[in-house]
Amino acid sequence: MDSTSTWARLRNSDLLYSFCHSPMAVVSALLALAIILGAVCAPLIAPHNPFDLASLNLLDANNPPAWADDGSTQFLLGTDDQGRDILSAILYGSRISLLVGLASVLFSIVLGVTLGLISGYAGGRIDGVIMRIADVQLSFPAILIALLIDGIARGLMPRDLQDRLSLYVLIFAIGISGWVQYARTVRGATMVERNKEYVQAARLIGMRPFTILRRHILPNVLGPVLVIATIHLAVAIITEATLSFLGVGIPPTTPSLGTLIRIGNSYLFSGEWWISIFPGLTLVLLALSVNLLGDWLRDALNPRLG
Amino acid sequence: MALLDIEKLHIEFASRHGALTAIDNVTLSLEKGEILGVVGESGAGKSTIGNAVMRLLEPPGKMTGGAVSLQGRRIDQLPPHQLRELRGRRISMIFQDPLTSLDPLQTIESQLVETMLVHLSLTRQQAHARAVELLESVGIPEPRLRLQQYPHQFSGGMRQRVVIALALCCEPEVVIADEPTTALDVSIQAQILDLLRKLCKEKQVGMILITHDMGVIAEITDRVAVLYRGKLVEEGPTGKILGNPDHPYTKSLISAVPRPDVKLRRFPMVTYIENVQTDSRKDLDIRTHWLGQARDYGRHDDTPLLRVENLGMRFVLKDAFLKKNRRMLDAVKGASFTIREGEVFGLVGESGSGKSTIARLIAGLYKASSGSVIFDNVNVTALRNEAGLNAFRRQIQMVFQDPYSSLNPRMRILDIVAEPIRFHKLASSEAQTRAIVADLLDYVGLGQRALRRYPHEFSGGQRQRICIARALATRPRFLICDEPTSALDVSIQAQILNLLKDLQEKLHLTILFISHDLPVIRQMCDRVGVMRHGELLEVADTETLFAHPQHEYSKHLLSLMPTLHFMSREGLELEKPATLA
């Protein structure tokens, strides 16, 4: 095929076809797109800049949403305890949350799937070593790992670099604490798959194990990975919030979605529900759309499901 | 009122590139105690008919017209629970792919017993006793031990017999048997056919027998239906159809049947093509085609290309901590033979005798328990480093016995066949790769359309052809074919065997050819080895073997070979004058 345009090929592809014919997929894609766009364009569309401390006025704090009795149209979804506009905070906060969530899940997947494939295919000693490392890793809650990495990063890096890198440290910390699930799942499936004759056929072609893993086994074990990954995204975003509570990573003056939920959590009883419920809703919608998309993708990638 | 009536059946597979009509207006009927043979081109829709009767068409397959009735009652619209009572109990089906029909995680026993418990009012003990009986009747030795085992521990032919036992265990009224004996050696095949015939005659069971094997058709069917591209082209009593066919397709089909009695230079091809389509087969000129290029391994001395010395393979049947409790199985014991460059070496023998195991050992897929495999003067069993193994692997290819699991379900056919070409960079451009793949597929009788489809959309025979195309795509020096044509209709079989012959003759391709089909063996092979119980009993030139078998078992095997002398011989290209009457 010469380059008659990748676009034409895309338009012809089964994936796009099945996408357009699944209303669920289209709706959730639009939803996810809306959230992502909102995050990306936050500086353009947000009514306020909640990260600019000088623009905050504490006297605006705890305003209810605009439609409530004493709400003000200036703050559509109300304000939090610092006088931040919730709508703007959600828009800005999802930037951080999405970045952290996506990047760390990606990191976990790459690491976990690679190790899982190697482990399941090679078996024996390599498998033993990788799986025992996994055991060690599992014993540490994400929170502790993050503390460790953050501590080391702070120790090693000069002070002015820390601020810029804190986000990446966070991504690394959350990512590294999630790989085992992928690794063990993929390993199990690989152990089953590697005995099938199509794999042996590939071996006969003279393919190197890595190529076999990538081209043949990987697509056939990706199903559960996709399931875990889509769920993992929401979890990673929430973990970020828990970590920010320990003072690792993102400072409270630039709250992420999770941090907003955490802040609002202490106002649930007092009736200032909007501080945590709106960011929570955003997160739910995001998780929902990503998971539904994941479901669709998995079904679409399975040639046997009509 | 017939036992089973199929009227004006119409089946389509819809896809977004248009619907494919798999069955077009087919009407068939089956009487009590009758055996109806169904033959036809591979991919003609034979299995689809069976699936439609069982209401097991896979989506997007759909019955778009016609009716199916059992003893006058429509069954194509039954609600699920009534359908369930019907399936297995009154109509049962033996699927074409015995290797994947069994649940890999359940023992043979539990699958047999559960089926009986669902349909018959038996106790567990009775069911167990009957299971033992059934396995015995399909010729599986040591049935009690075998019942405890899992499907992957069985050879291909043994699994096929288990599937047959499963289909028969509830004494159904109608049996649809889709290629029930493809993986069986002649003696077992005879035993199974005997069993089926007895069943039909004594218990008045009606049977639809789908097969490519004209010997089987000749032997046990009462009537034959011939299917071509989804249409019924001819139907009639067996003798009439075989001896005096009307339709041009049937005629050319019969001429393509390999004969046990005469050796041909080339197999006759089916010349009949009704409405010529774009994917009409064109002949390949191997000398000029890519397939024949760059095939000089720089060596034509007299040492054999492959030497197998004292090869042994032992499987653990039952593991235990204590040595005395372990049960081992010697699948191959002390096998030694050699294959010269450019030779076709046949391997025949009982089902479960270790033929596939030897093939896998040679290909390096199993690690031998003892002995060695020496290929091109290199001891392959001792090879450890990747580079050496890879150099060796490029030269050896294998067509697996099971065409169902040897294709990656998530890859398109194009990618499957092109993989070795791309991987070894055998073609200069992507465009050339595609052209080569298209040629190969064309030659094995699959059209351009196949390129973008997935394995599950193909019939058994079609998949087997894909496997063959893939194996040829590496331009191998040594090809192992494990039952390469078992699922193919004679026309395609002829074409593929001709291709193999050409490759062998013109390019010195060396072939290890495993088959149950003695006529094919006779036509294809230069030398033949006979196996039983893991032992190589006898190795001889083909003609010597067929004329003067030495070992008792070989004699027995040959005596069971069906004779097809009543079929017309017109148009056959004989290699030398017929030697056998």
Add this chain to the structure above:
Amino acid sequence: MLNFIARRILQSVFVMLAVGFIAFAMFRYVGDPINNMVGQDTTLAQREALKKQLGLDDPFMVQYLRFIGHAAQGDFGVSYRQRRPVSELIASRMPATLELSFVSALIALLLGIPMGIYTALKRRGVLSHTFMTISLIGISLPTFLIGILMILVFGVLLRWLPSFGRGEVVHLGWWTTGFLTKSGWLSLIMPAFTLALFQMTLIMRLVRAEMLEVMQTDFIKFARARGLPERMIHFRHALKNTLVPVITITGLQLGSIIAFSIITETVFQWPGMGLLFIQSIGAVDIPVMAAYLLLIAFFFVIINLIVDLLYFAVDPRLRLQKN
């Protein structure tokens, strides 16, 4: 088999040594325990003396080796915070966590698997979509939020369930159980569901995904052709063939239920090891943290051993490959 297990147990020693090593390497970053051990009036000199006495200014390798040396003799030290032997402390908290984990694992399995099967079989059903969506809402909200909302509804508004704690417990030797009293059961409901929610969603989705795959296979088709009832096809044949990934994840999740019940235990003031651990982090109670991490490592080693054994039990094709 015995051989396999023995080798695994040997390996687990290395796993635990590694866990201990990493743990001690990171304790420096968790904070300074001294400030939590003394009142504000304690002088700097006294603080320094205490630090020296506890060996906290030694290099972490020395601290680690000392800990391992003592642990090998069964001595895990004394909790800085509670001043009780760590082994006694953990033993007193273990029953609460194990009972909670057990029940929530049970909930996750007993609800997750059937729902996964249902949603796979009735792929386009309304109820399926409802299951799939609701379960997602459950996991996309943080555990603390879910816990508090539950307390708000069932503890405060409806007053059906106690909002915290474990209720009355019965002592059986060193084990304490809440299974024998009504208040014990009532107290268990909210934390168990909160903890199970995430695992349940994961299991449900995994089972669904795998079932969809398996339902396409030929042996399912053949099972249909044999006229087996759907129930049998789904549970006996299809479900069993989905189990390898499901077992993996369930095993891991069970482990993480035990290991990470931290948040749930904190929200519901459930007196288990998770709560102990979070309090220990807060107080930089190094002996407790070290012992806890080792214990969790041990749990995981055991769980993963069981998972690997289950692979063999479930899938006969894997059985003979170990040689």
Add this chain to the structure above:
Amino acid sequence: QSKTLHWAYQGDMMSLDPMSLNETFTLGFQGWFYETLAGYDKNLKLVPMLATSWENPEPTKWIFHLRKGVKFHDGSPFTADDVIFSWKRSLTPGSDMKGYGAKATDVKKIDDYTVEVITPGPNPILPRDWTFLYIMSKKWSETHNTTQATNVKGGESNYANMHEDGTGPFVVVDRQPDVKTTLKRFDGYWNKNMPTNVTDVVFQPITQESTRVAALISGEMDIVQPVPVQDWPRLEKEPNVRVLNEPEARAIFIGMDQHRDQLLFSNVKGKNPFKDKRVREAIDLTVDTNVINKKIMRGAAKPLGTLIADKINGYDESFGKPYKPDVAKAKKLLAEAGYPNGFEVQLDCPNDRYVNDEKICQAVASMLARVGIKIDLLAQTKSKYFAKVLLQAGNNTSMYLLGWTPSSIDADNSLVNLVSCRNPKTAAGQFNLGGYCNPKIDAITAKIESETDQAKRNALIKQAFTMLRDDYGYLPLHQQPMSWGVRKGIKVAQRADDVLDIRNVVMP
């Protein structure tokens, strides 16, 4: 008729051993079963407990007359030997009460019911200093081999850690640390006039604020402390619940590093802006403590302009009122100091130590942003926070939020710990994390320590704090509120040191 009190606090006491940890809650709770020579009443006034009276015949000598007829929970009588034993025990290695013990060089037995205490120097407030030095039974301690205070280093458990034998009104029946502690009334208690009618107590720590509040509303708890200030409106709507609120004796303030020549965490290089009084003044004028109180503390706190709360001995309104905010002037001051565009600095803040601590820091950050001071807020859990800022941990901070309650309820304690120049030898300025140093104030502090005339002493205190105020040494914020949730009908006294004294609890 039995009355059971269900009580929840955010944490548990650390030990039953009264010498293991010098921390207000632990000591306050221990006061239910252990007693001291002199104690506080509900208004933090000194009252006789195990000593009926005391006198200070010479500057370095005190005499205590002990109460007769007092019994320990095991039935043995209380005598002078127990006082001497307890003082000695407070000086054993595991003890955290060494500071209290060190207030005496010797304790002598005059007779069974009189003891004489020799102090190292003149000490006008010894009975006040010893309000938390609990008296243990010598005999019981010897029998159970617990004559030394519980030591983390020991390895084996100390009997007193899990058991008690005090003279207090309640007896510990069952103790499950962190889970549940059950107490019952001690029949042999000496004070028959104690107001409380509680017969049994079930104490359960609940760490999560919301859970604690839920337990109160749902009726599972009778008293919970603390309740979050933002939940007040909600609680007030509940028919069966009452919120008690008093300003606590703890002052919350922000300190600045005035010691180093260059700040550790700032973009100003080569000099330290906080050494410039104008910068400190600008900061004090920018932060509006009234707004913080209104919005963050929901009006529950008492804004402060100094480091001690109004309940503290020596407090005076003249130096205690907050600074008057003036942003324009602050900007001018900053410009004069050479920072017309402000500067950047990191603020260390705990997020689980004080009421709404992290939120306060955020509010301060956004207020300071208005004059161009960009705050890089590092909010962490208390153990990480303290490990960063405390002197023993390296004092790695440029600006920090801290709270302080003088344990003796006397201003002197705050002066010594927070204001005095750091001096490792005398342990002065131990919590002066910013290294503020004014030798003139130090001189006054020294005088306060030995001045026994209360009026003169108070004047000195006023002088010292006024100097600190004029020097803008700290950024004081407010007096933290004590916020307790109580079932309607229960009478409790809210003591300013946040201690719940069971003696004053009356159930309906």
